[in-house]
Amino acid sequence: MNTMDKTYDPKFEKRIYDFWMKGRYFEAHVNPDKEPFTVMMPPPNITGQLHMGHALNQTVQDIIVRFKRMSGFETLWLPGTDHASIATEVKIVEQMKKEEGLTKADVGREGFLERAWAWKEKYGGRIAEQLKRLGTSCDWSKEAFTMDKNCSAAVLDAFVRYYKKGLIYRGDRIINWCPHCRTALSDAEVEYREQQSNLWYYRYPFADGEGSITIATTRPETMLGDTAVAVNPKDERMAGYVGRMLRLPLTDRVIPVVADDYVEIGFGTGAVKITPAHDPNDFELGLRHGLEVIRVIDDGGIMNENAGKYAGMTRLECRAAVVRDLEEQGYLEKIEPYAHNVGECYRCGETVEAIVSKQWFVKMKPLAEPAIKAVRSKKVEFIPKRFEKTYFNWMENIKDWCISRQLWWGHRIPAYYCDECGEMTVSKTEIDRCPKCGAPVRRDEDVLDTWFSSALWPFSTLGYPRKNKNLSYFYPTGVLVTAYDIIFFWVARMIFSGIEIMGEPPFPEVLIHGIVRDPYGKKMSKSAGNGVDPLELIDRYGADALRFSLASGIAPGSDTRFTEGKIESCRNFVNKLWNASRFVVMNIEKDDDLSFPRKLNGADKWILTRLNDVIKDVTINLNKYEIGLAAARLYDFTWSEFCDWYIEMSKPLLYGGNKKDHSHAVAMLTHVLTVLLKLLHPFIPFVTEEIYSKYAPKGSVLMVSDWPSYNKKTVFRKEERNFEALRATVVAIRNMRAEMNVPPSKKFEAFVIARDPAFVTAVSGLLERLAGISAVHLIEQKSEVTGAVASVVTDMAEILVPMGELIDIDKERERLGRELEQARADADRLGKLLANAAFVAKAPQKLVEGEREKLARADEKVKILTEKLAALGE
The missing domain is CATH 1.10.287 (Helix Hairpins)
Structure with a gap:
């Protein structure tokens, strides 16, 4: 007799994972005889720790990967981490200050990078170990890092390639700037939040002393950099003002009134202050009119020398001082409360400043067009389709991508400057001399936006730019699984990078999942105080319970709410499976023949039919990425049909004293259990592998076994209908007991008017056992039963029970x-x-x-x- 622990305890999970790792079952290899299926793990930051968002994303991916692996694909799930320039640099700076009392300037670039790499070696692998606890079945032998040798070579190749094609350029443009992180940001790295502020109205007097124009602004401090006031040329109210000069209050400068269609007629006062150095729209207008660009805010968010007496103030200090002075000098007209969206750095939350700066950019229009076409032509499909609208909205209104960052941790831009002759050289290999004049060169100090290397992830991880078998076999990948909040940051950039560099999109499908919210629908986060640590949940409930709770009820693109009650319910489900499996395993005797029985009874035919339907439904839903529907189907079948019904139907054969019947029951139970374990394995891999190991042939491993297939030879619709009617009859009798307060232990006789007497005769033993009936009597008419009766009517029969049998009348x-x-x-x-x-x-x-x-x-x-x-x- 085989043994299983009486109580389910997930402590075996580490042993099972070590077994999989030792057996190298996660590894994928080029195999001409099998179709490849590749999934690229969205690389978590090396600064990261496992949170519920990771847990959901990894669970969804692992379910798909395990399903595809069992379905016969050569399945590669490639893991890795992202160097996360800004986030990591912030960590290193904080650590140096705390532990050494030093700044970046104190240690220099090389000293800083030594510390950064040491930090990466110490902490960078932490999240990978946490992912293993969740059960991720990725090929750790191919683990990548966005700054490893291979990925770095891909970054250099891509940069030089883009530059030579004129797709990368350097120039003075207005950019998003974080004064706290002191680096440029792309548009996608700016998050907008509504803030309550004011709208200040004040007058700009005409230089000739005749009249004034009133403007309104949310940022009075930037007026110190104004170089014009704009009006719409079609605005009749402003027709006489165009070309006249205004005296800029608080300064000794005069500025012109210019006409431009950018100004909306009827909006505000009809006149708009123009600050080309600190507003992207103003910058473009300034280019059209040849306006001077006067920057008044420095890289740290402090007013500079161009701000005159306000130099040295913070932006908010300057705002208060400017408003006070405008009021004292009689220029301020009124102040109105005003709510507007303010851009913030996605990393530190600091208010982002628009500044004119010399930066590196990717020219986006030529890259966006084929990427848009790929989605419109269905070469790439978003699941759900509604996210295509988000993608198109971004790509069709895209601006050039600022890719330079004023940081030290990251891929350094491969541009070299010669101060002798002014030549700039972009090179894949490091150079120390100018190719033109031979003088020493200096390398660009900036690094690339983290997302530049992440955009190459689907092929840089496979060996690009080297031509190799892994790249040609595993690219393009099978599906990308990610959350909707990085469609701009990552998905779009991977699509255009794959098309431009590899000649085809990196994946045919993008599966978008939602985010995990708290029970009240709020986004989980540490700062909000509603975050939940997945590792603590794994310690308490086990990884399988957490995984199943995350998979249950989810739908593509929709957010999911997490509650402690949900994971407790899923732990109960895993426990139910454990107990049922233990019952089966404990009944296997040494001499039992576990081969599939030649003759099947009615209960066998019913469960096999139901099992086939589950195989079909789960397979269809997993192929459509409807993971929540697949999980619900498995939950219902496991709990109700297998545990509560089929096992109970099997007990008379197990305990009837007939060895042949016992072997038959055990063979059927193990067959159904094995198929069920395979279907459940992608969702709850640890417990299914552990149970399977208790009775499976030596050397058999569940995670690499074949996925069950629908078998029409074991579909018996007539028996299914009959046994569904039997189940309905048993439920009806149990309900009658409950309504009449009859204890479950009390047995009674039942008189049955059957639609199919032969079937009722065949299952009378089951009916007696399951419904608590002492004897079943077939009758033809109600009149054969005298006295008061209770009755239930089902598709199978009308059941009559004398009241005296049930209660003291x-x-x-x-x-x-x-x-x-x-x-x-x-x-x-x-x-x-x-x-x-x-x-x-x-x-x-x-x-x-x-x-x-x-x-x-x-x-x-x-x-x-x-x-x-x-x-x-x-």
Whole structure:
């Protein structure tokens, strides 16, 4: 007899994972005889720790990967981590300050990078170990890092390739700048939040002393950098102002009034202050009109020398001072409360500043066009389709991508400058001399945006730019699984990079999942105080319970709410599977023949038919990435049909004393259990592998076994209908027991008018066992049963049970009489209360409605009790 621990305890999970790793079952290799299926793990930051978002993303990927692996694909799930320039640099700076009392300037670039690599070696692998606890079945032998040798070579190749094609350029442009991180940001790295502020109205007087123009702004401090005021040329109110000069308050400068269609007629005062150095729209307008660009805010968010007496102030200090001075000098007209969206750094939350700076850019229009076409032509499909709208909106309105960052940790831009002759050289290999004049060169100080290397992830991880078998076999990948919040950051950039560099999109499908929210629908985060640590949940409930709770109820693109009750329910489900499996395993005897039986009984045919339907439904849903539907189907079949019904139906054969029947039951139970474990394995891999190992042939491993297939030879619709009718009959009898307060232990005779007497005769033993019946008697007419009876009618039969078999009729009549008397009294009291016009008129409406509901319930109770008494007779 095989053994299993009496109590489910997920402590075996580490042993199972080590077994998989030792067996190298996660590894994928070029195999011409198999179709490849590749998934690239969205690389978590090396600064990261496992959170619920990771847990959901990894669970969804692992379910797909395990399903595809069992379905016969050569499945590669390639893991890795991202160097995360800004986030990591912030960590290193904080660590140096805390532990050494040093700054970046103190240690220099090389000293800083030494510390950064040391930090990466110490902490960078932490999240990978955490992912293993979740059960991720990725090929760790191919683990990548965005700054490893291979990925770095791909970054250099791509940069030089883009540069030579004119797709990368360097120039003075207005960019997003984080004063805290002191680096440029792309548009996608700016998050907008609504802030309550003010709209300040003040006058700019004409230089000739005749009149003034009123403008309105949310940022009075930037007026110090104004170089024009713009009006719409079609605005008749402003027609006489164009070309005139204004005196800029608080300064000694004069600025022109210019006409530009950018200004909306009827919006605000009709005149707009133009600050080309600190607003992207103003910058473009300034280019059209040849306006001077005067920067008044420095890289740290401090007012510079161009701000005159306000130099050295922070932006907010300057704002307050400017408003005060405008008011004192009589320029301020009014202040109105105003709510508007303010851009913030996605990493530190600092208010982003728009500044003009010399930076590196990717020219996006030529790259966006084929990427848009790929989605429109269905070469790339978003699941759900509605996210294509998000993608198109971004790509069709895209601006050039600022890719330079004023950081030290990251891929350094491969551009070299010669101060002798002014030549700039972009090179894949490091150079120390100018190719033109031979003088020493200096390398660009900036590094590339982290997302530049992440955009190459689907092929840089496979050996690009080297031509190799892995790259040609595993690219393009099978599906990308990611959350909707990085469609801009990552998905779009991978698509255009794959098309431009590899000649085809990196994946045919993009599966978008939602985010994990708390029970109240709020986004989980540490700062909000509602975050949940997945590792703590794994410690308490096991990884399988966490995985199944995340998979249950999810749908592509939709957010999911996490509750402790949900994971407890899933732990109960895993426990139910464990107990049922233990029952099967403990009944296997050494001499049992576990081969599939030649002859099947009705219960066998029913469960096999139901099992085939589950195989079909789960397979279809997993192929459509409807993971939540697949999980729900498996939950219902496992809990109800297999555990609660089929195992109970098998017990008479197991315990009837007939060895042949025992072997038959065990063979069928192990067959169904094995198929069920395979179907459940992608969702709850640890417990299914552990259970399977308790009875499977030596050397057999569940995770690399074949996925079950639908077998029409074991589909028996007639028997399925009959046994569904049997189940309905048993449920109806159990409900009758509950309604009549008959204890489960009390057995009674049942008289059956059967639609199919032969079937009822065949299953009478099961009916007696499952419904608690002492004997089943087939009859043809109701008149064959005398006295008061209780009855239930189902598709299988009408079941008649003499009342005397169930209850003491006199005592039951007496009890029902007392209940009826009380119910009538309640109904009478409530009726009189509601007949009182004064009560109905003066009492709160809610109270009156409540009393009416009570009366309706009392009347219903009187009716039911009267019918029950009538059924008992006199």
